[in-house]
Amino acid sequence: MSNEVIFFAGFIVFVIFVMMLDLGAFSRQRSHIVQFKEAAAWSAVWVTLAIGFYFFLRNFGYWVHDISDPSHLAAVQGLYYQNLTLPADFDAALTKFQNNMALEYLTGYLVEYSLSVDNIFVFILIFSSFGVREIYYKKVLVWGILGSIVLRFIFIFLGSALIQQFSWILYIFGAFLVYTGLKILFTKDEEENIDVQKHPAVKLTSRYFNVFERYVVDHFFIRSKRTGKLYVTPLFVVMIVIAFTDVIFAVDSIPAIFSITKDPYIVFFSNVFAIMGLRSMFFFLVNVIDMFAYLKYGLGVLLTFIGLKMLFEHQLHEWGFNNMYSLIVIVGILAVSIIVSLLFPPKEKKLAEVKE
Structure with missing residues (x-):
């Protein structure tokens, strides 16, 4: 078994362990309403782990692809880092390679984490539409997000294989992201509703499983005492x-990160840390999300920028627009949208505050 496989398996085990710790699987703590303080603490834990992984890649990034000699480094560079120029000396080349890998991971993580904020609005809507009690939010989110990690894993490595085979797919991704970003910017907010009975996931689940008619504490499965089913x-x-x-x-976010890196491992790592932090961020932001009214438009600008970057990648590379500049632009877009939200809240919100 190669060191590459061992490292990847170890990473998965580590994520599952921390997730179980977060869920309370190693304690007798029952389902409970997550308070702001607990959510803030776990948000800090996931952000700290994500940043810690950045420093890990800077120093031990060669473990990811099991790079042990110049020929192996050149092979990985040819697959995923064609625009990266490395020095002739192997040690210097490996150091530059690891620093670039770490920077791509950090930029991708920031993009994924930012785009995950949009999920929070929909998750709130889902819980409300299905009448889920707040005490069960945490368990549903953790297991739901774990399931999405498995699906994202498939999408990421399938997408990477397609990009390696058909590089023109990147232009389709870029055009799609520009369209999505502009749609966010120029589409008015509308009240959303979920028709529980007609939701595709509900219809699919009902087709292949026997669905019990009511909630049973915090159980996902129950056996009927009468029928045994x-x-x-x-x-x-x-x-x-x-x-x-x-x-x-993920239809938006995964193409977005492929504009930053073509390395499927880095795409996966940044996705995992971002969506695992989403659960705690949900509880952290759920009560203050209205304060960031213009963040949605910031995300629209962000997607448009990333799409344009993907469409004009070669020209930007010739102009010397590297990953550090991308990180600065992304941080700037998010910072401006947050600051504007705090300094200039919508008039509707001001009127509501006055009436209260």
Whole structure:
């Protein structure tokens, strides 16, 4: 077994362990309403782990692809880092390669984490539409997001294989992101509703499983004492809807990160840290999300920028527009949208505050 496989397996085990710790699987703590303080603490934990992984890649990034000699480094560079020029000396080349890999990971993580904010609005809508009690939010989110990680893993490595085979797909991704970004910028907010019975995930689950008619504490499965049949509970259905919804959002976010790096491992790592932090961020932001009214438009600008970057990658490379500049632009877009939201809240919000 190669060191590459061992490293990847170890990373998966580590993520599952931290997720179980977050869920409370190693304690007798029952389902509970996540308070702001707990959410803030776990948000800090996931952000710290994500940043720590950046420094890990800077120093031990060669473990990811099991790089042990110049020929192996050249092979990986040819596959995923064609625009990266490396010095002749192997040690210097490896150092530059690892620094570039770490920077791509950090930029991708920031993009994915930012785009995940949009999921929060939809998750709130899902819980409200399905009448889920707040005490069960945490369990549903953790398991739903775990399911989405598996699906994203498939999408990422399938997308990477397609890009390696058909490089022109990047232009389709770029055009799609520009379209999505402009649509966000120029589409008015509308009240959204979810028709529970007609939701595709609900219909699919109902077709292949026996669905129990009511919630049963915090169980996903229950066996009928009368018939002996195994049923899935409505809470299980909500978990499937959460995973399904996150995958739908991945249609935007995964192409976005492929504009930053072509390395499927880096795409996967940044996705994992971003969406695992999404659960705690949900509880952290759920009560203050209205304060960031213009963040949506910031995300629209962000997607448009990333799409244009993907469409004009070769020209930008010739002009010396590297990953550090991309990171600066992305941070700037997000910072401006947050600052504007705080300094100039919408008039509707001001009127509501006055009436109160």
